Amino acid sequence: MAVQISPSILAADFARLADEAAAVPNADWLHVDVMDYHFVPNLTLGLPVVEALRKATDKPLDCHLMIADPDRWAPRYAEAGAGSVTIHAEAAKAPIRTLREIRALGARAGLALNPATPVEPYEDLLEEVDMLLLMTVEPGFGGQKFLEMVLPKVRRAREMVSRHGGRVWLQVDGGIDEDTIGRCAEAGADVFVAGSAVYGASDPVEAIDKLRAAADRAIS
Numbered sequence: 001m002a003v004q005i006s007p008s009i010l011a012a013d014f015a016r017l018a019d020e021a022a023a024v025p026n027a028d029w030l031h032v033d034v035m036d037y038h039f040v041p042n043l044t045l046g047l048p049v050v051e052a053l054r055k056a057t058d059k060p061l062d063c064h065l066m067i068a069d070p071d072r073w074a075p076r077y078a079e080a081g082a083g084s085v086t087i088h089a090e091a092a093k094a095p096i097r098t099l100r101e102i103r104a105l106g107a108r109a110g111l112a113l114n115p116a117t118p119v120e121p122y123e124d125l126l127e128e129v130d131m132l133l134l135m136t137v138e139p140g141f142g143g144q145k146f147l148e149m150v151l152p153k154v155r156r157a158r159e160m161v162s163r164h165g166g167r168v169w170l171q172v173d174g175g176i177d178e179d180t181i182g183r184c185a186e187a188g189a190d191v192f193v194a195g196s197a198v199y200g201a202s203d204p205v206e207a208i209d210k211l212r213a214a215a216d217r218a219i220s
């Protein structure tokens, strides 16, 4: 599958979100990090902001829910118009039901794993998901250093996904820049979240082009 870039608005100016969304016309998605002070020690934004963003941009929203009760809230993000809703395996108590609800509401269903969570126990859930998100930092904050230790897991996840027909997208999130994106692409990731590397750059459009080119180079 072609490389996809999903800039994280966590690194954008929250007072100017509509402008920040418009600043990345060459992005495939807009990554929206929802944090609730419980699952992670940070608080960002929730449903009202996602609803407002939905009206402010045509870019599909890739909502990454770092919240304690995704079973309750994930379907609401799909109803709010998110194109993709990702729940954390560590937080969901009924992941199969929740993933099915997300899909039934017309969104892509994602399952996220923290760096220390093994991927193998989730092989049986692959039928229920459209995207696996492997965190390459501990969730909660932007601007952290990429965890190299996750790369072997990305490789194992790619093998798993291939065994199941290759339909499931493999996303990496955290510390993705022009250097680390190539290693992730080579290991098998195909959807790349980048916050600081895009919104911290003086030219976000150029930054996305460079990230995409680096990923393409690594797999060509």
Ligand SMILES: O=C(CO)[C@@H](O)[C@H](O)COP(=O)(O)O
Pocket: 008, 010, 011, 031, 033, 064, 066, 137, 138, 139, 140, 141, 142, 143, 144, 173, 174, 175, 176, 193, 194, 195, 196, 197
């Ligand atoms: O989910 C998260 C953090 O928990 C990410 O989406 C970050 O927003 C990525 O930021 P960078 O590491 O690219 O700065």
Ligand SMILES: [Fe+2]
Pocket: 008, 031, 032, 033, 064, 173, 193
């Ligand atoms: Fe994220």
